Amino acid sequence: MSVCPSKASLIALALVAGISAAGCSSGPSLLSSPAQWLTPYRPDVVQGNFISAEQVGQLKPGLSRLQVRNLLGTPLVSSLFHADRWDYVFSLKRGGDKQPSLYRYSVFFQGEALVKFEGDAMPSESEFVGQLGEQRQRKPAPSLQATPEQLEAARAAAARAVEREPAVAPAPAAAPSTYPALEGDRP
Numbered sequence: 569m570s571v572c573p574s575k576a577s578l579i580a581l582a583l584v585a586g587i588s589a590a591g592c593s594s595g596p597s598l599l600s601s602p603a604q605w606l607t608p609y610r611p612d613v614v615q616g617n618f619i620s621a622e623q624v625g626q627l628k629p630g631l632s633r634l635q636v637r638n639l640l641g642t643p644l645v646s647s648l649f650h651a652d653r654w655d656y657v658f659s660l661k662r663g664g665d666k667q668p669s670l671y672r673y674s675v676f677f678q679g680e681a682l683v684k685f686e687g688d689a690m691p692s693e694s695e696f697v698g699q700l701g702e703q704r705q706r707k708p709a710p711s712l713q714a715t716p717e718q719l720e721a722a723r724a725a726a727a728r729a730v731e732r733e734p735a736v737a738p739a740p741a742a743a744p745s746t747y748p749a750l751e752g753d754r755p
Contacts, residue, residue, distance in 0.1 A: 582726040616658030
């Protein structure tokens with residue numbers, strides 16, 4: 569009695585054989601290194617108080633502490649030992665970058681009045697937003713089309729597998745419908 573395999577099993581077998589044949593090819597393969605095509609999502613991380621070039625442009629000597637706080641926000645570092653100095657630090661770490669972009673800015677007071685301010689060149693708001701929206705360069709996706717030779721090899725492998733497939737064993741005899749008592753005869 570011969571058993572004819574279903575179309576679905578033949579298609580599945582052909583796909584497995586095709587993928588196996590593609591994995592054995594000498595060219596670059598999608599299966600050669602999953603690390604090349606499967607990477608976790610790494611979000612952009614912004615930490616600290618963002619200060620724009622426009623905000624720095626509004627600073628001028630003589631502003632009060634309250635005016636500076638309203639303009640730049642609460643300082644990230646405000647020390648009891650250096651009460652006349654406020655430090656603003658923020659960083660942007662892109663998902664794939666090893667090192668974050670770090671920006672520092674310090675303002676100095678004498679009493680209640682701003683006397684000096686210095687730090688890194690700050691990006692403008694539009695530059696900073698542009699950095700956040702900027703897409704990272706990604707490698708092009710590999711072609712997922714099989715060549716005619718690969719398809720023919722997959723078909724041949726599927727045909728060989730069907731030929732080697734063992735015949736289906738007959739179903740076991742039906743189990744008895746009654747069973748002996750487990751603990752002797754009870755009334």
